[in-house]
Amino acid sequence: MQPRHGPRRPSPHTWPSRGETHAPPGKSPRMDEEQxxxxxxxxxxxxxAGLAEGGIPIGAALYGADGTLLGRGRNRRVQDGDPSAHGETAAFRAAGRQRSYRGTTMVTTLSPCWYCSGLVRQFGISRVVVGEAETFHGxxxxxxxxxxxVVVLxxxxxVALMREFIAARPELWHEDIGEE
Structure with missing residues (x-):
């Protein structure tokens, strides 16, 4: 069975080389690779930490416009038995209420799923840094x-962390991405 969330598919965007920033049309990139x-x-x-707990190794952090760490979290679907406990949502919740999320950056080890992408759009998070989009195209x-x-690193x-996890626990991975 061919996974529907497999390797990166061609995109209507010209994706940047490793570590470069892809800014929306009309906006100039502001984030450098080192940061x-x-x-x-x-x-x-x-x-x-999530993997060590027996969970799915996806982590995230939300940073303020000034570079302050607002919240961090990890996928805890397995540990908590909660299908909504994704890494990005955990980081968002840990950040607590903010007057505005404009100018903030969500950093995630894996391309965000549709659920977490919706969270980014709903609250106006300005930037997403993606650790990898090879094993999952969100x-x-x-x-x-x-x-x-969007910055794809x-x-x-x-990539290695996710590949090793998927090889060791394919049934859990397919559950996480909604495949049978």
Whole structure:
């Protein structure tokens, strides 16, 4: 059976080279790769913690416009028995109420699913940093089409973490992405 969320598909966007920023038309990229990778380290720590707990290794962090870490979290669907406990939603919840989410950056180890992409759009999160979009193609091009700055890092560590998990626990991975 061919997974519907497999490797990255061709996109209507011209995707940047590793570590470059893809800004929506009319907007100039503002995030450099060094800062994106520093912030990604927080999400990777969360992903590893989730894996150590027996969960799915997806981590996320929400940063304020000034670079302050507002919240961090990991996928806890398995640990909590909660299908809505995704890494991005956990980071968002940990950040607490904010007057506005404009200018904030959601950093995630894996391309965000449609559920988490909707959260980004609903609350006006301005930028998403994606650790990798190779093992799962989520909603990041849709986000870019709707004005969200997207930075795809294609981080080898994130790719390896997910590939190893998928090989070891394919049934859990398919449950997480809604495949049978």
């Amino acid at each position: 994106a990778r520093r912030w990604l380290a927080t999400a990777v720590d969360e992903a590893r 909603g990041h091009d849709w986000l870019a089409e709707h004005g969200v700055e 294609d981080d080898p560590g994130c």
